[in-house]
Amino acid sequence: MKALIQCRQIQVCAWRVKYLLRLEKPLETGAWRALADSWPGSTLQLTLLGEGRVLYTLSLAERKGALTGSSMSADIYAVLLRAEAAPLLRELMAKLESLL
Amino acid sequence: MRVEVDTLFQVRAARGSVVLGGEPHVVHCHYYNHFLQTSIEDAEDLYPVEEVLVGTAQEIGHSLFRRLFAELDVRDVGRRKALVESIYSTCGFGKVDLGGVNSEGGTLATPYEHYAYTYVATFPPRPPHKRGVAYFSQGYLAGALEAIYDLPLGSMGSRQVACLTKGDSEVRWEFFRLNHPLPLSPSVGEGRYEEAELYQPSFTRVPMRQIRDAVLRLPLGPDSETGLIEAFGVVLTRLPGNYYSLISERHLRRMVEAVGPEVADVVLDMLIESGHVCAFNTLGGVMQSAEWDAIVRPHLDGPESWIYGISAVLPALGWGIVQISVPPTPASWRLSLKNWYESTAIGALSHPALDHSPFARGLFSGIMALVYVARLHEQQVMFDGALYRNLFQNGRRYEGTFVESRLAGGTADVMEVKTK
Numbered sequence: 191m192k193a194l195i196q197c198r199q200i201q202v203c204a205w206r207v208k209y210l211l212r213l214e215k216p217l218e219t220g221a222w223r224a225l226a227d228s229w230p231g232s233t234l235q236l237t238l239l240g241e242g243r244v245l246y247t248l249s250l251a252e253r254k255g256a257l258t259g260s261s262m263s264a265d266i267y268a269v270l271l272r273a274e275a276a277p278l279l280r281e282l283m284a285k286l287e288s289l290l
Numbered sequence: 291m292r293v294e295v296d297t298l299f300q301v302r303a304a305r306g307s308v309v310l311g312g313e314p315h316v317v318h319c320h321y322y323n324h325f326l327q328t329s330i331e332d333a334e335d336l337y338p339v340e341e342v343l344v345g346t347a348q349e350i351g352h353s354l355f356r357r358l359f360a361e362l363d364v365r366d367v368g369r370r371k372a373l374v375e376s377i378y379s380t381c382g383f384g385k386v387d388l389g390g391v392n393s394e395g396g397t398l399a400t401p402y403e404h405y406a407y408t409y410v411a412t413f414p415p416r417p418p419h420k421r422g423v424a425y426f427s428q429g430y431l432a433g434a435l436e437a438i439y440d441l442p443l444g445s446m447g448s449r450q451v452a453c454l455t456k457g458d459s460e461v462r463w464e465f466f467r468l469n470h471p472l473p474l475s476p477s478v479g480e481g482r483y484e485e486a487e488l489y490q491p492s493f494t495r496v497p498m499r500q501i502r503d504a505v506l507r508l509p510l511g512p513d514s515e516t517g518l519i520e521a522f523g524v525v526l527t528r529l530p531g532n533y534y535s536l537i538s539e540r541h542l543r544r545m546v547e548a549v550g551p552e553v554a555d556v557v558l559d560m561l562i563e564s565g566h567v568c569a570f571n572t573l574g575g576v577m578q579s580a581e582w583d584a585i586v587r588p589h590l591d592g593p594e595s596w597i598y599g600i601s602a603v604l605p606a607l608g609w610g611i612v613q614i615s616v617p618p619t620p621a622s623w624r625l626s627l628k629n630w631y632e633s634t635a636i637g638a639l640s641h642p643a644l645d646h647s648p649f650a651r652g653l654f655s656g657i658m659a660l661v662y663v664a665r666l667h668e669q670q671v672m673f674d675g676a677l678y679r680n681l682f683q684n685g686r687r688y689e690g691t692f693v694e695s696r697l698a699g700g701t702a703d704v705m706e707v708k709t710k
Contacts, residue, residue: 201575201578
């Protein structure tokens with residue numbers, strides 16, 4: 191069975207890891223809101239780019255991480271603390287799978 | 291008092307600059323900031339590097355706030371302090387509370403300062419004999435205090451007495467009035483600026499102005515708790531560009547005075563390398579981001595389009611305008627720079643040591659390497675130490691040279707990047 195989400199590291203340093211999560215289609219605003227509801231203290235910022243395009247920035251304040259994506263692309267970028275990256279990535283993938 | 295600082299930034303589209311208090315501000319990331327600062331700091335046995343790293347920031351902080359207070363007619367000390375605190379955070383320098391200082395000085399402390407916070411998070415521990423890393427904030431705040439209390443430039447002394455990088459829980463500075471003022475000069479402000487339109491090449495469908503304008507509207511705001519700007523997988527600052535330009539120029543001059551003219555090539559090579567570091571981390575981060583996917587990527591096809599796309603982003607970072615009148619190829623790229631921030635700042639000095647912008651040489655070589663060697667346009671690339679070494683250290687793949695330079699008496703900045 192084909193995985194719903196492809197995930198790979200695209201940047202790494204001693205502090206943080208940046209992941210690219212490739213979905214089958216862009217997440218809609220409702221799904222971003224559901225993601226935001228999954229982690230206490232998180233905040234979702236929507237930036238309107240014109241022509242109906244939206245940039246989503248989800249700050250996971252308590253976990254010191256951030257997700258960004260847009261209505262234009264099925265790619266989501268996750269910047270996670272290196273020490274927290276593995277468990278948080280698992281949580282994130284599970285949540286995304288449930289939303290697709 | 292809440293101050294909406296964002297509205298105070300003036301976008302000068304014809305200069306590719308973003309100005310606050312008469313100072314062009316440019317976006318850079320923590321990797322670049324640390325590379326440049328640490329490289330200069332490494333010369334501490336040859337000359338007193340604080341005079342460059344702190345003194346330059348003090349000049350700029352003083353000029354910026356003196357002008358801004360006058361522009362806004364802010365005379366009350368409390369309102370002036372609130373404005374400085376807001377700008378400090380909006381620019382991503384961290385958080386600072388000026389309640390503990392007066393016209394005689396005092397102590398300021400914060401757990402959130404860009405250089406200290408990102409150093410501890412990213413790099414190995416510093417040797418114990420080294421001072422703290424918050425040089426820029428130290429000088430910037432000393433200059434701001436002088437402006438707040440209408441004191442002459444150079445009348446406020448400062449020292450950093452605690453740092454996250456020394457195992458302390460906060461960054462702390464002491465400020466004190468000096469009997470004899472420091473020999474500092476007012477900032478060059480907008481310097482020897484020039485104006486131009488962002489050229490739309492006929493041979494690409496990448497909409498240069500549309501991309502620039504969209505990036506200018508991106509909310510690159512600070513975290514409300516830390517005052518740090520997180521974006522593109524790096525931590526950004528909107529620092530006065532004159533700071534970078536002048537510390538580079540002054541470092542070169544001081545090194546030549548201390549060691550002799552033979553050291554100039556070593557310093558220039560370091561400044562070129564700073565351009566590689568910036569291309570790799572800041573621009574590499576931008577080119578693999580949701581913002582890029584939403585704003586730029588829909589217009590891209592082949593590798594050259596990535597070069598046009600990232601060139602259109604640079605004016606929105608405040609660096610100046612990149613004009614491309616000949617299509618780049620994997621072998622070469624010829625470009626003109628209009629109001630390039632380094633040339634514009636240093637061009638305002640009499641008899642500068644730099645006769646071109648070494649940062650630009652490294653930066654545009656770095657862009658070529660990212661596109662044609664890392665092949666960012668074809669694949670998602672892993673940005674790590676191995677890729678950096680492959681692109682820039684195991685034999686640099688590209689070399690940038692100035693065909694014509696405003697700093698060498700030319701009428702324009704024209705560069706050529708070629709394979710080595």
